[in-house]
Amino acid sequence: MILSVDELKFLYRNTKVLDDIAFSISEGEIVAILGPNGVGKTTLLKCLNRILVPKEGVVTVGGDPLGSLELMEVARRIGYVPQRVETGRLTGFDAVLLGRRPHIGWDITEKDLRIVDAAFKKFMIDHLRLHSIDEMSGGELQLIAIARAFVQEPRILLLDEPTSALDLKNQVEILDRIRNIVTEHQIAVVMTMHDLNTALRYADRFIFLKDHSIHTYGDRNVITADEIEAVYGVPVMIGELWGVPCVIPECLCNGNGNSKREDNQELSPMRKGRAYVRYT
């Protein structure tokens, strides 16, 4: 177990944002934090590396309570990629090299340069090395930001909505690469997400937040139509296409998207529990 959270409570100006949060994560796992807008997904993520300091509760990283570690030590253990990355007139290599900050004394060493070089190859972004980051696309910039967090050599990577601003190809490419490095380097990834289908494909475990606390936490089996309706307030169907589970909101599946469906009664049993349809 690399990260554990116990009885975490976070207040924002005396308003309760998170309460009684407890879960733990192991190496080599991708955990998705899910839930409606404004429920505190990003806040929870930021509490995990002390960008925000929780009011109560303990976050333990590799056996040490987060509060007992220096900020630089936290950064050596946990990498963080925010939703929004600022650009500037510097090259991709400069931007990724910045990820060595927690390891740098007065100046960079050959080792730092080699590690950054390896990260460019690993993420297959060698062509971006000397590109200015203010001329990069959203997908390229996101890869640079993830590579930057990766060269921190963290044991845990926190990603805030890593794919929300990206097109389909970039979503798949980025999550595939994350999956690879998780498997290869046995790091843990915690990411907030909106897209349930993407979460289902890439995450091993799921945290559903509702009303300031964890509604459900578990593996793929906890994702049921009832569960999703309870959290998001939208009736859905869960089906499977070519072996891939997919979540379809009910009001959209008849194509006109303007009302809750009432006619096709044969689809409604799928809302009950974990009924699957298989299209061939």
Add this chain to the structure above:
Amino acid sequence: MHLADGELPQDYLGYTYRKVLFILGGIVVLFLLLIISISVGAVSIPPYEVFMTLIGQNLTDKWDRIIWNIRLPQALTAIAAGAGLSVAGVAMQSILRNPLASPFTLGISNAGAFGAAVAVIIFGTGRMTSTTAGAVVINNPYLTTIIAFAFCMLATMAILAIAKIKASSPEVVILAGVALSSLFTAGVMFLQYFADDTQLAAVVHWTFGDVGRAGWPEFFLMATITIAACIYFIANRWNYNAMDAGDETARGLGVNVERLRNAGMIVAALVTSVLVSFLGVIGFVGLVCPHMVRRVIGDEQRYLIPGSIVMGALLLLASDTVARLIVAPYVLPVAILTAFMGAPIFIYLLLRGYHR
């Protein structure tokens, strides 16, 4: 992890060598300009003799006093002030996340001008005694400087207090700086309205920044503060890079952003206050020199900070040299020349776009 198996990135290293060359080239030009700056003026001294005098091998005694007592302290003051204002500017642009930020964004220059006006008009430390240019006499320069410095510090503390209340939010700091500037400008106008002609002239003359005001003791004080500030900002170059990448990224990299912002503001304000209270207001250098360097070598702070230091020193020294020549035998205050010299270069760089 197998990350250390990467290769040394020759392409990237070649790219960074070019930036280092730019900075080293700037230092060489600065040294040459120093010689030229000392050699020109009301009395011309051959550059070779300047050089020999500087290395202690003076050929004739007649230049000695001009060089050591007048020209050298003035030229070195220009270098120190240019470097100090420019490094404060580059830091403020990062700290406040705003390209228009400069050492004066916090309202420091107007606070200094107000302090000088208080000294001259209320405490009677200076008046203009004749109509010849350069004949404005500040009877008590130290008291004027001390009062100007006190008001610079007052403005700084007000800004820091506001920053503390609002958790160092850059927008709030900038707007508070604008408010304080207006407040002190109004204060200066209020005092000027009740001043007599000679006092008015002394106050206006004070605000024209001039590096010729400093002798050796003043230079050493300014140089010490400037060097300390340069070392501080260079030592924090990685933290400034992190802050440029966004506050949250910086925190994720282990950087305490609030503390970095406040410390950076204190250092920048201190160096600016010292320079303003000794020399008067020298605008433009702190705003534009960092941008000139950005246009050539980019935003990477490892190169941007040293590059800005060199560029600020170069621009102010060049301006001061031209200021002594342009209407000789009269000497213009350097502040008038900095914008004349810097603005065309800067507009050219803006139009040319980034160097690749």
